Amino acid sequence: MSEEQLEVVDITSLNAIAAGTNKKVPRIVAAGLGGKLMGTADMVKVTAEEITKDSMESLAEKDAREKAKYANKKHISEQPVTLSNFHQHVNWLNFILVVAIPAFGVYHSIFHPPQIKTLALAFVLYVFSGVSITAGYHRLYSHKSYDAALPVRLFFAFFGAGAIEGSIKWWGHSHRIHHRYTDTSRDPYDARRGFWFSHMGWMLSKPNPKNRARADISDFAADWVVTFQHRHYLLIMILASFITPVLVAGLGWGDYWGGFIYAGILKCFFIQQATFCVNSLAHWIGVQPFDDRRTPRDHVLTAFVTFGEGYHNFHHEFPSDYRNAIKWYQYDPTKIVIWGLSKLGLAWNLKTFSQNAIEQGLLQQQQKKLDRMKSKLNWGTPVEELPVWTRHEFNERAKKEGLIIISGIIHNVKAFIKEHPGGQALVRASLGKDATKAFNGAVYAHSNAAHNLLATMRVAVVKDGDIIADTFELQEQMMAKEKQN
Amino acid sequence: MSEEQLEVVDITSLNAIAAGTNKKVPRIVAAGLGGKLMGTADMVKVTAEEITKDSMESLAEKDAREKAKYANKKHISEQPVTLSNFHQHVNWLNFILVVAIPAFGVYHSIFHPPQIKTLALAFVLYVFSGVSITAGYHRLYSHKSYDAALPVRLFFAFFGAGAIEGSIKWWGHSHRIHHRYTDTSRDPYDARRGFWFSHMGWMLSKPNPKNRARADISDFAADWVVTFQHRHYLLIMILASFITPVLVAGLGWGDYWGGFIYAGILKCFFIQQATFCVNSLAHWIGVQPFDDRRTPRDHVLTAFVTFGEGYHNFHHEFPSDYRNAIKWYQYDPTKIVIWGLSKLGLAWNLKTFSQNAIEQGLLQQQQKKLDRMKSKLNWGTPVEELPVWTRHEFNERAKKEGLIIISGIIHNVKAFIKEHPGGQALVRASLGKDATKAFNGAVYAHSNAAHNLLATMRVAVVKDGDIIADTFELQEQMMAKEKQN
Ligand code: HEM
Numbered sequence: 001m002s003e004e005q006l007e008v009v010d011i012t013s014l015n016a017i018a019a020g021t022n023k024k025v026p027r028i029v030a031a032g033l034g035g036k037l038m039g040t041a042d043m044v045k046v047t048a049e050e051i052t053k054d055s056m057e058s059l060a061e062k063d064a065r066e067k068a069k070y071a072n073k074k075h076i077s078e079q080p081v082t083l084s085n086f087h088q089h090v091n092w093l094n095f096i097l098v099v100a101i102p103a104f105g106v107y108h109s110i111f112h113p114p115q116i117k118t119l120a121l122a123f124v125l126y127v128f129s130g131v132s133i134t135a136g137y138h139r140l141y142s143h144k145s146y147d148a149a150l151p152v153r154l155f156f157a158f159f160g161a162g163a164i165e166g167s168i169k170w171w172g173h174s175h176r177i178h179h180r181y182t183d184t185s186r187d188p189y190d191a192r193r194g195f196w197f198s199h200m201g202w203m204l205s206k207p208n209p210k211n212r213a214r215a216d217i218s219d220f221a222a223d224w225v226v227t228f229q230h231r232h233y234l235l236i237m238i239l240a241s242f243i244t245p246v247l248v249a250g251l252g253w254g255d256y257w258g259g260f261i262y263a264g265i266l267k268c269f270f271i272q273q274a275t276f277c278v279n280s281l282a283h284w285i286g287v288q289p290f291d292d293r294r295t296p297r298d299h300v301l302t303a304f305v306t307f308g309e310g311y312h313n314f315h316h317e318f319p320s321d322y323r324n325a326i327k328w329y330q331y332d333p334t335k336i337v338i339w340g341l342s343k344l345g346l347a348w349n350l351k352t353f354s355q356n357a358i359e360q361g362l363l364q365q366q367q368k369k370l371d372r373m374k375s376k377l378n379w380g381t382p383v384e385e386l387p388v389w390t391r392h393e394f395n396e397r398a399k400k401e402g403l404i405i406i407s408g409i410i411h412n413v414k415a416f417i418k419e420h421p422g423g424q425a426l427v428r429a430s431l432g433k434d435a436t437k438a439f440n441g442a443v444y445a446h447s448n449a450a451h452n453l454l455a456t457m458r459v460a461v462v463k464d465g466d467i468i469a470d471t472f473e474l475q476e477q478m479m480a481k482e483k484q485n
Numbered sequence: 486m487s488e489e490q491l492e493v494v495d496i497t498s499l500n501a502i503a504a505g506t507n508k509k510v511p512r513i514v515a516a517g518l519g520g521k522l523m524g525t526a527d528m529v530k531v532t533a534e535e536i537t538k539d540s541m542e543s544l545a546e547k548d549a550r551e552k553a554k555y556a557n558k559k560h561i562s563e564q565p566v567t568l569s570n571f572h573q574h575v576n577w578l579n580f581i582l583v584v585a586i587p588a589f590g591v592y593h594s595i596f597h598p599p600q601i602k603t604l605a606l607a608f609v610l611y612v613f614s615g616v617s618i619t620a621g622y623h624r625l626y627s628h629k630s631y632d633a634a635l636p637v638r639l640f641f642a643f644f645g646a647g648a649i650e651g652s653i654k655w656w657g658h659s660h661r662i663h664h665r666y667t668d669t670s671r672d673p674y675d676a677r678r679g680f681w682f683s684h685m686g687w688m689l690s691k692p693n694p695k696n697r698a699r700a701d702i703s704d705f706a707a708d709w710v711v712t713f714q715h716r717h718y719l720l721i722m723i724l725a726s727f728i729t730p731v732l733v734a735g736l737g738w739g740d741y742w743g744g745f746i747y748a749g750i751l752k753c754f755f756i757q758q759a760t761f762c763v764n765s766l767a768h769w770i771g772v773q774p775f776d777d778r779r780t781p782r783d784h785v786l787t788a789f790v791t792f793g794e795g796y797h798n799f800h801h802e803f804p805s806d807y808r809n810a811i812k813w814y815q816y817d818p819t820k821i822v823i824w825g826l827s828k829l830g831l832a833w834n835l836k837t838f839s840q841n842a843i844e845q846g847l848l849q850q851q852q853k854k855l856d857r858m859k860s861k862l863n864w865g866t867p868v869e870e871l872p873v874w875t876r877h878e879f880n881e882r883a884k885k886e887g888l889i890i891i892s893g894i895i896h897n898v899k900a901f902i903k904e905h906p907g908g909q910a911l912v913r914a915s916l917g918k919d920a921t922k923a924f925n926g927a928v929y930a931h932s933n934a935a936h937n938l939l940a941t942m943r944v945a946v947v948k949d950g951d952i953i954a955d956t957f958e959l960q961e962q963m964m965a966k967e968k969q970n
């Protein structure tokens with residue numbers, strides 16, 4: 001390439017980097033039972049070329065292509081659900097873990113009232129596992145928003161497994177795809193498909209391999225905690241979610257069964273539902289102070305059930321910020337935990353976006369809302385669209401039709417004469433004349449409101465006139481002069 | 486004048502109309518004692534020529550001129566207050582009416598506890614006189630915001646006089662001047678001179694005739710209620726403010742003295758203070774949703790003490806609207822009274838500004854605030870101010886300095902590489918290259934925040950490059966394409 005040319009990046013090789021396919025591929029889904037639990041391998045089998053092709057053409061075109069491909073041999077997710085194929089649609093392993101076992105727990109809790117100590121244990125484990133998901137799985141691993149010491153990572157890996165939501169590796173991979181492909185068909189929890197799909201539907205049904213996607217998770221390979229947890233996930237999960245509470249409650253105060261039901265099953269159930277809310281509720285209810293083109297939303301309710309992950313509009317805009325909320329009154333205990341760990345020397349490199357970037361986002365979104373509201377109001381015909389009249393034409397028609405010139409623009413004030421707050425006489429005396437100076441201070445320095453009203457009365461511009469569309473400018477100058485006094 | 490010329494309004498004759506000097510001048514201040522009470526005649530002796538001269542030049546120049554004029558013979562208001570000239574500064578009649586008599590009332594109330602019936606009478610008269618000022622003096626007469634039947638006007642004239650704030654004619658005249666000259670030296674209660682001046686100072690001290698002003702009140706001449714009240718003001722005032730309560734309380738339940746102190750003096754004192762608050766408090770505390778270039782402000786506290794006149798920012802913008810507040814939750818009982826009268830057929834032609842005009846004002850003010858906040862942030866160097874580099878220059882420096890081209894603009898991303906939420910590898914692979922497409926969707930469709938960050942890294946533009954300052958546009962197109970899916 002000559003010195004005088006610009007090199008353009010090679011999209012395909014960049015996509016290979018972004019998808020991690022440029023390196024020896026680390027397994028994303030586990031083999032065997034673990035694999036079934038954590039999604040199927042064919043969902044991640046995608047090449048950089050395919051991703052590039054997709055990104056360069058419209059997804060509508062892609063759809064057509066894929067439909068043709070599956071024309072004869074339709075994937076189960078593309079076939080209508082019937083009584084006879086129902087069992088094929090469902091991911092039964094996930095069904096057992098997030099529906100059947102919790103139902104079993106709820107059922108038994110009715111006949112087995114809890115001991116207060118067991119409830120306390122359930123609560124403590126709920127917090128441990130919950131925070132391991134939010135501060136660990138999510139902010140540490142998926143977004144690298146800070147670095148943490150080994151004991152902290154071990155804690156997250158152990159109690160995070162106890163939430164029964166898959167390994168760090170699988171969870172982080174899905175989550176990165178969710179961020180990269182938010183609100184597209186590649187988004188595993190695509191919120192456009194409704195509340196139920198993004199809450200649990202996506203994990204209970206078999207996904208369509210035409211939406212396969214990959215994200216780079218090569219950084220996970222560098223942390224043995226992650227790879228170890230992934231390899232022995234089933235074992236660690238059972239240990240953390242069930243065996244630990246059973247043993248603590250059993251050996252501690254003899255409540256084996258209660259430990260299993262309350263501090264085991266029901267605790268997991270609550271964490272699962274809370275976490276699922278980040279994919280459903282946080283893309284469903286609340287405000288959009290940073291960007292309203294996509295589904296993520298901020299809501300304090302979502303924050304309450306998710307240890308502070310409810311400021312999701314902020315989070316999608318500033319994903320690698322260790323905070324999800326920036327105002328002191330917003331509920332984000334996960335942020336406090338991370339901050340606390342940093343004070344103890346157990347966490348460092350806490351990443352934040354600059355206050356400048358955050359305020360820019362807020363202001364741009366406010367501007368968008370303002371523009372939308374502005375476009376609904378009548379601001380008068382734009383000057384460019386007005387007909388041009390000669391002076392002669394104006395003089396001929398002015399008195400009869402009730403016209404006044406202000407700033408080179410002809411206004412029809414006939415209907416307004418009687419409404420004029422400054423009295424009829426002044427407007428009548430100005431009919432057929434140029435009242436620019438009078439209107440702008442020489443008689444009265446009209447308000448903003450008056451200038452707006454005036455604009456709605458535009459009918460034409462004067463040929464070769466000194467046209468000022470923003471009639472307000474003249475007044476601003478005049479007021480500046482007043483200020484001297 | 487030829488058909489081809491535009492006639493410009495004659496400013497001086499318009500000012501004569503605006504000041505009412507084009508007609509046989511109705512007396513504005515009364516003769517004798519009444520005149521002293523209601524301002525001095527020399528404050529309104531101003532010609533259209535003088536007003537015009539003032540409006541056409543800056544007030545600073547006017548000041549200089551006036552100073553020269555008064556160089557030898559200074560008006561008392563221009564001389565420093567000393568022990569020996571103190572008595573000349575004070576308007577003693579007003580002092581008696583708004584300070585001495587109320588003080589007398591407060592003093593006696595200490596030794597003469599009130600009867601409950603007398604207090605109730607005081608309250609009723611307080612409401613009668615207060616509403617007569619707000620709905621009558623102010624919204625009906627000063628602003629012609631509606632028309633009212635004779636009995637209503639008689640009620641306002643009688644109980645309004647009982648507030649001891651001057652006649653309708655004088656009050657309305659001052660008030661029109663206040664609106665026309667808000668925050669200038671001609672404003673009788675010029676809020677720029679501080680809380681105390683605009684509250685009571687202006688009426689206790691002698692005004693400076695160099696600030697004389699006039700407003701057209703020829704419409705008052707058409708209402709015999711106004712002219713009659715003006716002519717017999719002192720009599721009606723004493724009747725309404727003192728004799729009525731004394732007689733009612735005395736003949737009713739034998740409490741002549743209490744009627745005088747509570748339902749007479751103290752009632753007047755409270756109304757006066759409340760009304761004065763519109764000139765002081767309403768120009769002092771609160772928000773400015775419509776215009777912040779002048780002092781008027783909206784505050785619920787002011788509204789509470791003034792029967793709803795506290796939405797003063799709205800009122801100065803939309804003076805002839807019969808409402809002062811437009812939201813259902815804002816406290817404006819005066820509006821309800823007027824509306825009630827119209828339902829009874831006793832008021833009509835209730836004027837309002839269009840919802841369009843009101844919302845325009847709100848949006849413009851919000852836009853102003855937004856622009857102010859925007860100007861405090863770093864949006865990157867404007868493209869016009871960036872140096873122009875040849876491709877050669879870019880290629881030479883790019884790798885060493887860490888440069889990337891996006892949308893024809895050269896960005897220094899060196900410090901950002903490690904911060905990139907999408908990982909270092911992608912940015913590194915783009916160094917020294919044009920990454921426009923990759924950045925805008927072919928690899929990842931970056932957020933608003935990313936585009937803002939990018940702008941802050943600008944260092945130069947490429948010669949003959951395809952420069953897009955709003956890097957966001959490309960992405961918007963891409964997202965529109967996604968939507969098809
Ligand atoms: C033809 C278009 C006009 C419009 C839309 C208009 C609008 C208004 C409005 C909305 C007000 C209320 C106060 C304010 O908002 O500032 C006002 C007051 C006034 N206008 Fe106009 N006006 C017009 C023409 C004129 C002309 C030609 C004159 C003088 C030659 C004039 C003189 C006044 C005066 C003296 C006041 C009274 C100020 C007060 O007492 O508050 N207006 N006008």
Ligand code: HEM
Nearest residue numbers: 179180898906907911915920923928929931932935938939
């Ligand atoms: C040089 C200036 C760049 C800036 C300021 C920048 C900024 C950002 C930001 C703020 C994010 C967080 C997510 C978002 O806000 O959308 C992000 C994510 C990302 N960026 Fe960049 N980026 C730059 C260059 C690039 C380039 C050249 C590529 C690709 C060739 C790239 C690919 C990505 C990817 C794949 C993500 C991950 C999305 C996710 O997981 O959420 N970035 N970038």
Ligand SMILES: [Fe+2]
Nearest residue numbers: 278279296312
């Ligand atoms: Fe999300």
Ligand SMILES: [Fe+2]
Nearest residue numbers: 175179315319
């Ligand atoms: Fe996230």
Ligand SMILES: [Fe+2]
Nearest residue numbers: 763764781797
């Ligand atoms: Fe005011």
Ligand SMILES: [Fe+2]
Nearest residue numbers: 660664800804
């Ligand atoms: Fe007013």
